[in-house]
Amino acid sequence: RIVAFGHMGDGNIHYNISMLDAALNQAFIQQREHEVNRIVYEVVRELEGSIAAEHGVGQMKREEITHYKSELEMELMRSVKRTFDPHGLMNPGKVI
Numbered sequence: 510r511i512v513a514f515g516h517m518g519d520g521n522i523h524y525n526i527s528m529l530d531a532a533l534n535q536a537f538i539q540q541r542e543h544e545v546n547r548i549v550y551e552v553v554r555e556l557e558g559s560i561a562a563e564h565g566v567g568q569m570k571r572e573e574i575t576h577y578k579s580e581l582e583m584e585l586m587r588s589v590k591r592t593f594d595p596h597g598l599m600n601p602g603k604v605i
Contacts, residue, residue: 521562524549550577566604574604 510529515522526545528534550560554577566574566586575583586604594600 516563519563546573553577567600568602571602571604 510527512525512527513522514525526537528537550573553560560577561570561574578586583604590600590604
């Protein structure tokens with residue numbers, strides 16, 4: 510089952526895929542998470558959306574985001590992080 514939730518005021522929609530059986534859910538995630546994300550991310554791109562918003566880009570989407578953002582957009586994100594965290598002390602290893 511697909512569970513959609515988010516922040517209607519700013520247009521951020523999140524989704525989770527879950528099954529009632531926790532063991533089946535975990536097995537599905539391990540086997541299909543990358544495939545499902547790729548499908549969803551392609552739809553998001555077609556609709557000119559973003560795969561990252563108010564939560565920033567951490568470890569999970571760090572590599573994936575490079576497929577969906579231009580080099581300029583990536584550099585802007587890195588620049589914002591450097592502005593507020595010039596020594597890389599906050600959230601090390603994250604894009605933002």
